[in-house]
Amino acid sequence: MNDSSARDKWSGRMAFVMAAAASAVGLGNIWRFPYLAAKYGGGIFLFVYVALAVTIGFTLMTVEIAIGRRTKLSPLDAYKSIAPKWQIIGWLGMAVPALIIAYYSVIGGWIVKFLAFYAKRLLEASPCPVTVAESKALFSDFTGGGSLQPLACSAVFAFCTAVLVLLGVRRGIEKSNKIAMPLLLVLCVAVAAMSLCQPGAAEGLAYYLKPDFSKFSWKTVVWALGQMFFSLSLAMGIMVTYGSYMRKEDSIPKCVFRIEFFDALVAFLAGLMIIPPVFTFLGEEGLKSEGPGLMFISLPGVFGKMTLFGASIGDVAGLLFFALAFFAALTSSVSIMETVVSSLRDRLGLGRTAAGMIVTIYMFVTLVPNSLCFANGGVFSCEILPGMRLLDFCDFAANNIFMPLCAFLTCVFAGWCIGPNWIVREIGIREGRFRLARPFAFMVKYAAPAAIALIFTFYILKELKIVEM
Numbered sequence: 001m002n003d004s005s006a007r008d009k010w011s012g013r014m015a016f017v018m019a020a021a022a023s024a025v026g027l028g029n030i031w032r033f034p035y036l037a038a039k040y041g042g043g044i045f046l047f048v049y050v051a052l053a054v055t056i057g058f059t060l061m062t063v064e065i066a067i068g069r070r071t072k073l074s075p076l077d078a079y080k081s082i083a084p085k086w087q088i089i090g091w092l093g094m095a096v097p098a099l100i101i102a103y104y105s106v107i108g109g110w111i112v113k114f115l116a117f118y119a120k121r122l123l124e125a126s127p128c129p130v131t132v133a134e135s136k137a138l139f140s141d142f143t144g145g146g147s148l149q150p151l152a153c154s155a156v157f158a159f160c161t162a163v164l165v166l167l168g169v170r171r172g173i174e175k176s177n178k179i180a181m182p183l184l185l186v187l188c189v190a191v192a193a194m195s196l197c198q199p200g201a202a203e204g205l206a207y208y209l210k211p212d213f214s215k216f217s218w219k220t221v222v223w224a225l226g227q228m229f230f231s232l233s234l235a236m237g238i239m240v241t242y243g244s245y246m247r248k249e250d251s252i253p254k255c256v257f258r259i260e261f262f263d264a265l266v267a268f269l270a271g272l273m274i275i276p277p278v279f280t281f282l283g284e285e286g287l288k289s290e291g292p293g294l295m296f297i298s299l300p301g302v303f304g305k306m307t308l309f310g311a312s313i314g315d316v317a318g319l320l321f322f323a324l325a326f327f328a329a330l331t332s333s334v335s336i337m338e339t340v341v342s343s344l345r346d347r348l349g350l351g352r353t354a355a356g357m358i359v360t361i362y363m364f365v366t367l368v369p370n371s372l373c374f375a376n377g378g379v380f381s382c383e384i385l386p387g388m389r390l391l392d393f394c395d396f397a398a399n400n401i402f403m404p405l406c407a408f409l410t411c412v413f414a415g416w417c418i419g420p421n422w423i424v425r426e427i428g429i430r431e432g433r434f435r436l437a438r439p440f441a442f443m444v445k446y447a448a449p450a451a452i453a454l455i456f457t458f459y460i461l462k463e464l465k466i467v468e469m
């Protein structure tokens with residue numbers, strides 16, 4: 001169905017790198033990486049993370065991009081076109097973004113709410129800084145108070161995502177990344193600088209960066225691996241889709257290293273923003289929260305305590321922080337929507353607008369239960385499995401089941417079905433000779449599938465409460 005000559009194309013190498021990096025840099029970098037680093041050995045976690053990214057992460061990302069570029073198809077059809085029996089990988093690769101879309105806008109909506117909250121405080125020049133108790137009340141009233149506000153905020157976020165995707169690869173995704181990504185970096189540096197100016201920052205910094213071997217164990221490796229897959233947007237069909245828009249003259253390995261560098265840089269900066277002030281104002285206890293608890297409850301309270309030359313800078317820091325979180329989340333959200341849209345286009349031969357509208361409707365429809373079911377006091381209080389709301393279920397199914405399964409099958413497919421040389425040849429179009437061909441073959445055939453099987457096993461054992469993680 002696909003007319004490859006009419007396929008969208010990035011305007012250049014940097015456009016591709018920026019788009020893939022924009023997908024990679026997301027909430028995972030902000031609300032999870034610093035927490036994991038603090039918990040699993042500080043500097044040693046950073047080291048393990050980078051080592052895994054340049055080996056296993058590099059391998060899987062290269063495979064996905066090469067498959068996309070060679071077939072010029074998005075995941076659903078890319079695997080099918082190479083080996084029809086393996087099209088299950090395409091379905092898995094498509095299921096992950098389809099499930100994530102269903103709840104990502106909900107979290108995006110919370111960011112919109114906090115952004116508006118800080119903007120209003122700054123406009124009104126609110127005199128009393130936000131405390132942890134206040135942010136806790138704000139967050140739980142907002143998400144669980146039974147009002148339609150979370151739905152409205154999520155709709156704003158979903159609308160922004162849909163507009164960028166409907167505008168297309170060059171006019172929407174590329175153009176917005178050109179603004180969002182440099183801005184995101186500047187905001188990261190600005191908030192990190194504010195954090196590092198606070199009293200006690202040196203101790204917090206040491207806590208973050210000093211390798212603590214007493215906290216190093218197999219768990220460090222398992223968590224770093226899981227974080228790396230999620231953070232690099234692997235096994236979500238995204239890299240196949242974005243690879244399918246890539247020009248033949250660009251070097252895949254060079255692009256992959258750049259994407260990884262950018263992703264690790266933002267994760268590292270997020271640690272600088274978060275760990276020192278949380279350590280100073282809330283102590284080690286404060287570093288035990290992650291995810292929404294860290295972002296929407298602890299951090300606003302911590303920002304509230306920040307001062308510069310005696311004046312409170314909490315609201316400025318809060319506004320900048322939620323602005324950067326907004327850009328990080330929006331560009332990731334765009335990448336998952338684009339993946340689903342692109343797959344629909346390839347499979348059904350639809351135009352961008354038609355496929356985009358279908359996915360937009362799906363996004364809005366799934367947003368309603370996910371947004372309103374969030375807290376038990378919400379408009380509906382629904383658990384679809386004991387102790388698991390719809391949002392948690394989508395998250396669990398996407399990240400703990402489909403993603404590792406898709407990653408594992410992708411490696412087996414590349415390593416044993418088509419063989420590493422298939423990928424190496426695609427890389428060689430630009431490179432001439434791929435110097436890392438031998439280690440790459442080893443990684444794709446043995447190391448990467450083994451590592452993925454390991455994290456999948458741990459996810460299952462953790463869920464069954466057989467191991468404590």
Ligand code: PHE
Binds near residue numbers: 233336
């Ligand atoms: N890489 C993203 C992150 O770190 C993961 C992601 C990508 C999530 C796309 C959703 C959509 O948050």
